[in-house]
Amino acid sequence: MSLAVTLSRAQEGVAAPQVMVEVHLSGGLPSTNIVGLPEAAVREARDRVRVAIQNAAFEYPNRRVTVNLAPAELPKDGGRFDLAIALGILAAGHQVPREKLDDCEFLGELALSGQLRAVSGVLPALIRARARGRRVVVPRANAEEAALIPEVDVLVADSLAEVCGWLRGAQELLPPAASLALSHDDNGPDLADVRGQLQARRALEIAAVGGHHVLLMGPPGTGKTMLAERLPGILPPMSESEALETCAVMSVAGHIVDPARWRRRPFRAPHHTASAVALVGGGTQPRPGEISLAHNGVLFLDEFPEFTRHVLEVLREPMESGTILISRAARQLSFPAQFQLIAAMNPCPCGYAGDARQRCRCTPDQVQRYRSRISGPLMDRIDLCVEVPGVPLSELGVPPTDKDEDSATVRRRVMRARQHALARAGRPNAEISTRELERDCALGPAERRWFDAALERLGLSARAYHRTLRVARTIADIDNGAAALDRTHLAEALQYRRLSLISD
Structure with missing residues (x-):
């Protein structure tokens, strides 16, 4: 089967509606199309994701790749879907297993080297994921922010290769370190x-x-x-x-x-x-x-x-x-x-x-x-x-x-x-x-x-x-x-x- 589904979160004000990233591989001339009302930064993800997958030592499918971001009526912007799209492509091509994808959400922008970059709106996404009881993988650059949410299963990663290694069972991803508590006596000007x-x-x-x-x-x-x-x-x-x-x-x-x-x-x-x-x-x-x-x-x-x-x-x-x-x-x-x-x-x-x-x-x-x-x-x-x-x-x-x-x-x-x-x-x-x-x-x-x-x-x-x-x-x-x-x-x-x- 050449169809895989990963989960991510959009940014709509202070809400974070769920987005299903559906990836399908089919025959035909090699191409990558992203549908589902993507803005310019999301459409450009096809180039970022292709180079990041190749630099992470994986093979980019030499097939027709269709990525659907559902629901289609919700506008999608930013690079927050890069990690979910890359994992969906790798899972559809059977390069990573799909077992851990069902109960996990992924947020992160990919650099061309395959490194993960921070994204905005992580806190609202974690609050919604906590209500659903799902695990969330975020870039290490968002680790301190993610540590503020209690009782949520968060893992941090530095790169696409680390996330793929975790999905394969070859390595572990660690949760963010506990955040520091502010003393109420330290409140600025007196x-x-x-x-x-x-x-x-x-x-x-x-x-x-x-x-x-x-x-x-x-x-x-x-x-x-x-x-x-x-x-x-x-x-x-x-x-x-x-x-x-x-x-x-x-x-x-x-x-x-x-x-x-x-x-x-x-x-x-x-x-x-x-x-x-x-x-x-x-x-x-x-x-x-x-x-x-x-x-x-x-x-x-x-x-x-x-x-x-x-x-x-x-x-x-x-x-x-x-x-x-x-x-x-x-x-x-x-x-x-x-x-x-x-x-x-x-x-x-x-x-x-x-x-x-x-x-x-x-x-x-x-x-x-x-x-x-x-x-x-x-x-x-x-x-x-x-x-x-x-x-x-x-x-x-x-x-x-x-x-x-x-x-x-x-x-x-x-x-x-x-x-x-x-x-x-x-x-x-x-x-x-x-x-x-x-x-x-x-x-x-x-x-x-x-x-x-x-x-x-x-x-x-x-x-x-x-x-x-x-x-x-x-x-x-x-x-x-x-x-x-x-x-x-x-x-x-x-x-x-x-x-x-x-x-x-």
């Missing part, structure tokens, strides 16, 4: 480095507990970037499932996953010249953007108004839904985007409005035009708006005081407070539904009258009403998990909304 800024530190703690979005506004050099960089260090550690989701996005994007840092929350800080495609993802072959690379972590946008209006507006939907759907003529892909937005901006074009040490030279019209670059609907989605004033020079260069808590101390407090939200709804307060909000944020008659009057004076929208209640619920959780919201919780939540009206 909050103790920040002097003063008590209100901003308080806002960061609230954001870390509830998963809220934050805007920091102040003159240049007041520590906005320092504060933003230290938010990941006070967030609760990622669970194993969250870490795997985040690493899967990085793997699909072609980024190298560091096994020593895989449990660390991502921090992405794109430049303000970034395009909408760079921010949310896309392209001819859709790839994840910065908001997906920040999944389960922090997206920091410095110089917020300097981003073009179009780029900022594409953030609105993923900030609400936690996903981004990219539609193209031929395909539609969804990427996760559950991120916390931390934005920083100056109060005016020159940056010194309201600064006691520098004189602002901007006219009121210039200030208004500058601030109105951020639309009202986008500001409506930012829960905490905080002023970051200049720090007195006398406070710089001195040892930290009791008020300058380090990240580990704040993180322990954050984790205790977040447990209240997890016990109620199973997720942070920023993600709870309207029905859960009505259940968990019920107000007494007096608090309701006071809160409604404050909302009326500020002219807040219905979205801002619900988001303010979520922030108040987070503040109550920090306040030893208070069951009922009182006026102090509501007042503090409302004060963070005062600056959110800057674009009106």
